[in-house]
Amino acid sequence: MTGLEYFKQVYDVVPGWVQKMHDYNPVMLDHYTALRGAAMAPGVLSVKEKDILLVGMNAARHYARSMLYHTKGAIDGGATLEELIEYLLVAFNYGGEKALQIGLQSFDYALELTNTNAEKISHDASAREIVHYYSSFAKGDKSKTYFEKLSALLVTKDENALKQHLLDGNCVSSQMKYILMTGIYTTVLKNAETDYWAQQAREVGVEEAELAELGYICLLTAGIPAWFEISDALIQK
DSSP states (O other): OOHHHHHHHHHSSOOHHHHHHHHHOHHHHHHHHHHHHHHHSOSSSOHHHHHHHHHHHHHHTTOHHHHHHHHHHHHHTTOOHHHHHHHHHHTHHHHHHHHHHHHHHHHHHHHHHTTOOOOOOOTTOOHHHHHHHHHTTOOSHHHHHHHHHHHHHHHHTOHHHHHHHHTSOSSSOHHHHHHHHHHHHHHTTOHHHHHHHHHHHHHTTOOHHHHHHHHHHHHHHHOHHHHHHHHHHSOOO
């Protein structure tokens, strides 16, 4: 399969940036396609998990373009709207209210991809408004309780408790949320914080192989320097 065929299969159309890479240097596209194929292949993390982690990482660093590409991958891979919401919420822990606002673009796109008829809200909405909006998609008592506590913490402005609650397991496990936090700091090239979150991830049961696979997808979205950062945090085999 050629690079153009690969990306058409992934995105339904050949993105302009792919076409230009091919036009200027098709060998470069072949190498990039091979790298992407290896990084996104199923392993200890599933393809769905890799795509949805990339959604959360790019929302956190306010990079909507890549976030939207991987939203399609996540939904195509079987991610639910509830799962997507929680990854987008965790992005708040790094990117703040703006990350939640940018994340609404991902959620709007997911509604379209899943043919879900639901009201949309302004992308200028406050964090409290966005959390209230997302809570309307909660199913089951556990999830509703999760959002009730989240809303209460936004009212009391207990920032530390809020950030911790966003990492509590609900539809998405705590392990995946800690992997996401590690990935966020990896993609923004913050070495000490990457090391801290990798250690926190281990303490909640994340395996070293999962952190390594996280590093591969961080490389895709933030370049070789992202691998430099997470490689420092990985335990030598």
